[in-house]
Amino acid sequence: MRRSRKDGDSVDEERDSRRRRIVDSPSSPAEEPLVPYNDDEDDERRVLDHSGGAEEVGRRVETEEEDDDDDDDDDPYGRGSILDKSNRQVEVRRDCPYLDTVNRQVLDFDFEKFCSVSLSNLNVYACLVCGKYYQGRGKKSHAYTHSLEAGHHVYINLRTEKVYCLPDGYEINDPSLDDIRYVLNPRFSREQVEQLDKNKQWSRALDGSDYLPGMVGLNNIQKTDFVNVTIQSLMRVTPLRNFFLIPENYQHCRSQLVHRFGELTRKIWHARNFKGQVSPHEFLQAVMKASKKWFRIGVQSEPVEFMSWLLNTLHTDLRISKKSSSIIDKCFQGELEVVKETQNKAISERKEGGGEHNGALKIMDGATENNNIGTETYRMPFLMLGLDLPEPPLFKDVMEKNIIPQVPLFNILKKFDGETVTTTVRPPARMRYRVTRLPQYLIVHMRRFTKNNFFREKNPTLVNFPVKNLELKDYIPLPAPTKENEKLRSKYDLIANIVHDGKPDEGFYRVFVQRKSEELWYEMQDLHVSETLPQMVALSEAYMQIYEQQQ
Template identity: 45%
Template sequence: MSKRPGENMNDATAFDSPASKRVRIKDVDDVSAAPITPVIRPPSPADETNGTTKHDHKEEEEEEHEYIVAPQHRRKAQQIDSDIYLDTITPTHLDFDFQKICSVSLSTQNIYCCLVCGKYFQGRGRSSHAFRHSVDSDHHVFMNLSDEGRLGVWVLPEGYEVKRCAGVIGDIRRVADPRYTKDDVRNIDAIPETNAVPKDLSGKSYLPGFVGLNNIKANDYVNVILQLLTHAPPIRNFFLLSPQITNGLPGALGALTRKIWNRHAFKGHISPHEILQVIGVESKKRFTLLEQKDPMEFLGWILNALHTGLGGTKKKPSIITKTFQGRVQVETQTIAAESTGSRVVFKADKKATTMTQTPFLFLTLDLPPTPLFQSSIEKNIIPQIPLTDLLKKYDGSTEQVSEGGVRRYRLLEVGWYLVLGVKRFTKNGMGEVERNPTIITLPPSLSLNLAPYLAPSSSSDSQPVIFDLLANIYNTSVPDEDGNEKSVWSIQLREGRAGDVKGCEYGSSVAMRKPARSDRVMTQPVKVILEAVGSITFSDKN
């Protein structure tokens, strides 16, 4: 009788259950001599039902829902090769200028940006909108925008974090949340070499700090003031080195300032959509992008709002008051009426004179009124007046007639920046807005000595106080689509160090760089003068 052959342990047909994709036992020569070594876990006889184990059911469930959660062994392999989906990132579709809000739920909490299409979604869990977008659109790389300062990048639906910091991810992080060191700020005004001028994704060169702000509808009056503030060195440097300020208006202005001066931008212009939303909320819709307002009115509001938002009070200074605040002395005399026979004479009552000192963030200048009756030749002549004549209002001797009295103004001190606003627009008796066309002329050197208008002191009697032109905001009228006149506010900026005069225009902004200048007599902190020439002008002091 022949010996019956033994059962082959590797024969899959000897089992009643279907073949598994995983090897459960090792091949051995002698079953009795070597124990069976399980790879995952051996099936228990108590778990077997019709030849199929619970472990097999678990594997089938994983295979059925493999698109939702990757198996653990696959996830580890992808962590080793974490750039598996990075080639799908499309930087040209990314725009971090808009408000961080989910495109589906409109929530502002826990926002992720798809680095493939640029859309914003909330969360990254299985039931989140970002997770569903990764499954439906086959977009797998997302950046956590709520984690400011870190900006973690995640791959969905696998759910692992990309550890790579260089390459395209590093470029995106420098655009989404630019950061600056003290050395960066110290050299930020340096003129770059020709071969070191940064370029955007389209290959066009741009100058950091001199990029345009988009005029979405009628927000050009806001754009010029924002450009103005981000070019005042004390305010600019404060926000560049304060990325921890993220809330409210100061946080929005800080984010905009860091984007304007970014050397790694993807495009040569910026949309101020995010800060416009904050301005509309904090001003209770007083300043919006739908209706054009006076830039000087907006400047007064935003300076006070920033001062309050940074924790400043009447007694506690902030970077705003340190930069702009000065003091002016106001002498007020009451006018009394005296009857002399058949005539009534108005005289100033010297006994009823009051002296007050008032802090200010900006000063106003008054243009002389235009003549009511002009000849045909005079109508073609635009009146001109030097800026020094307008500043005589603050020499302490020029009288300004006001309601119920006469006032004289004298400058006592100025802050780091001096703001002068010219009243060019007035309303007539019919409620119509009239524009004074008077041209304000500046000295040929574009410098201004403010010493004659400051109160005498032992420290400034023998030294001039020089201001140099830095920027100018002006108003023009252009025809709109219907042929009607449209008012447009624009700004001219010039760089405060050296370089040839250059310009670039985006929307409502014009930027110019300033030629080299010689050293001044005084070696004092930099100051700036801002003067509204039917608009506004900005200059810095040596």
């Protein structure tokens, strides 16, 4: 009995000692705390590489992501040795037996780079056989699974532009795939950019159709014609286009809108596209996010509102500091002198109390007060000028049709001669405007739409304007040049004319643009691009125009 008790006590002591060891020992792999995922670092790497960062950074990030994919299979706890990662290399081959399965007809890189299964935008590959997007290339990734299920073996990394064969996992280095890389990420040298306006050569798409670089149609996704005409108009502004064709000019900027606008510009002017049109889907997604869904797919908006918002947002995102300028300022910014006359309530109250007599003139802080009217003079910058159209007649003629009036452009430009008074209702004031500095590119907007309490009306007045040699100094007073040898540049040529057709809420927009290499005019409405005569440009209901200053 004593021996059995001693044996029982020794067993209990062993159990207690084992429990103490387990408690004192370090935690098991399953109990280790999870390492927090730092999303900011990955986003920063992706933006750096996307905006033209060093190739070494891109390679390092890619190998880390790929190693993560592979390590998920071999090491479920993610504790693989760093030595194995650094020594792991991807085999590179010049020949691949599956290159003949690549189908360029189905490749479309205009849409967002998201995996079609996981909807993730990290480490996304495009299948060059069916055109779908899949994430990763490790043994548990969606691209690897697709290669086994569908028998599609050639994939391209949408960020690093490297091509791989799955499930074998080797990299393909074949120059025959360079045309796909150029379509995925078009590139321009500074010499090519300078020669764009001299190029008269047509390009041919895969389906055999011919297209002009820079004159390609834009896909109307759903009521996005107001975006298409704005983009097509801005593509005629040479300094703006040249700036966005070279990504190094804005690689410091982190705005998605700026980079998406640059990508769209390069795709429109690219001469090696697989098809003769471009879809602005990625740019529209960036617009919806940046405008907080003020402009969105499926809802019609006005081009003047979108143009104003886009130019101001690009300017804000591009400038380095608050006082610095941007390419938007250099192209479009002019200056106005504004004289504002308002009824002064304080003076009228003092007059009623017998304080001051009529005709008293008082000057304070650059403003004058005379006969109950306060006058304030100040200068303000502008990106576009809004022109008021005369009211259309209310009654019909003998033929039971409304008379469509016509007005010369010079008549409505008198608003900015410094003498014509414009009355505002809220707040009640009398305004006089005078142009003190002309921009290199002048944007003019005709206010055709008015909204009252019941419905939206459209003014059908036709504006007669010259296509070439618009001389402003003959109609509005302009300031003398500041430098002695400098000439006053007041002659402008039309380069883009946006037109609205149809009813106010049911109509559509189209645009006439000029091709500088041959001085030909083209009419563009979404995907339709056709050559037209300069006389046809002046016969339309102009809504917004861009004029270029003659050098």
